[in-house]
Amino acid sequence: MGKMLKVLVTGANGQLGRCLEKHSGEYPRLQLDLRDKATLDITSKARIHAALREGVFDYCINAAAYTAVEAAERHPEQARAVNATAVKHLAGACSENGVCLVHISTDYVFDGLKVGAYTPADTPNPINAYGRSKWEGEKHIQAMMERYFIVRTSWLYSEYGENFYRKILAKAASGGTIRVTDAQRGCPTDANHLAVYLLELIANGRTDYGIHHFTDGEPMTWFEFALKILKENNMEGQARVVRDHKSRSFAARPANSVLSA
Numbered sequence: 717m718g719k720m721l722k723v724l725v726t727g728a729n730g731q732l733g734r735c736l737e738k739h740s741g742e743y744p745r746l747q748l749d750l751r752d753k754a755t756l757d758i759t760s761k762a763r764i765h766a767a768l769r770e771g772v773f774d775y776c777i778n779a780a781a782y783t784a785v786e787a788a789e790r791h792p793e794q795a796r797a798v799n800a801t802a803v804k805h806l807a808g809a810c811s812e813n814g815v816c817l818v819h820i821s822t823d824y825v826f827d828g829l830k831v832g833a834y835t836p837a838d839t840p841n842p843i844n845a846y847g848r849s850k851w852e853g854e855k856h857i858q859a860m861m862e863r864y865f866i867v868r869t870s871w872l873y874s875e876y877g878e879n880f881y882r883k884i885l886a887k888a889a890s891g892g893t894i895r896v897t898d899a900q901r902g903c904p905t906d907a908n909h910l911a912v913y914l915l916e917l918i919a920n921g922r923t924d925y926g927i928h929h930f931t932d933g934e935p936m937t938w939f940e941f942a943l944k945i946l947k948e949n950n951m952e953g954q955a956r957v958v959r960d961h962k963s964r965s966f967a968a969r970p971a972n973s974v975l976s977a
């Protein structure tokens with residue numbers, strides 16, 4: 717067995733953070749230091765530098781983010797503070813302390829106009845404030861670091877937190893009609909699978925630094941995803957899912973955000 721690897725995890729209370737904690741036991745060589753917003757607010761440059769200096773970490777997984785896409789449109793400066801400025805501080809502190817940064821980004825860096833799936837070689841062109849803040853974060857890392865992984869993912873769901881999967885189940889449980897848009901296409905991704913991918917990446921000592929895409933690989937619209945969720949849970953009879961051709965979101969959303977490796 718190789719040496720223990722120390723991993724600082726930010727945003728540990730979020731959906732991905734909790735999945736990382738849940739699966740960490742499967743990786744005895746990895747020693748995770750799980751910090752939530754209360755124990756490490758990533759918008760504090762001083763706290764980030766202190767944490768990375770003291771911890772002697774080999775890796776940092778940044779699972780912290782401002783993920784409220786609608787709210788970001790109204791408070792873009794709040795989204796930038798967490799998704800861009802704080803990421804710049806993380807990149808600086810990781811780089812100074814020889815820590816490899818594993819950062820999570822999003823399909824929403826793309827405009828959605830491409831025919832076919834986006835690869836890491838495609839140029840971002842975000843169309844909403846959340847996407848712009850996340851792309852800015854990516855660019856800080858690329859400009860400041862050599863040893864980093866930017867892992868873009870899409871449409872995360874899990875048994876934790878607020879996500880589409882849980883919302884559909886809750887709505888179905890109360891019966892009636894559920895209207896779901898088919899105006900966007902993407903790849904739903906189980907946050908547990910993303911967590912395992914990230915832990916494997918570290919445990920395997922991968923050195924193919926740069927941008928990577930990780931999804932569960934099956935493209936569909938939100939409408940199709942809602943149908944799939946009901947089917948998986950044997951709840952098809954319980955509620956009627958109706959196709960909504962419009963998107964009711966305030967923030968612009970990419971029509972096609974399918975990612976491929």
Ligand SMILES: NC(=O)c1ccc[n+]([C@@H]2O[C@H](COP(=O)([O-])OP(=O)(O)OC[C@H]3O[C@@H](n4cnc5c(N)ncnc54)[C@H](OP(=O)(O)O)[C@@H]3O)[C@@H](O)[C@H]2O)c1
Pocket residue numbers: 726727728729730731732733752753754756757758759778779780781782783798802820821822823850869870871872873877
């Ligand atoms: N969810 C998706 O559909 C999706 C899709 C593509 C990419 N992603 C990316 O995947 C990553 C993980 O997303 P997720 O679904 O796990 O998000 P999440 O459930 O919203 O978790 C993010 C966590 O970050 C915390 N946080 C916010 N501001 C912070 C700060 N200043 N310092 C430290 N922690 C802070 C949040 O705490 P509070 O809740 O207390 O603010 C929350 O616990 C993010 O980078 C996201 O951009 C997500």
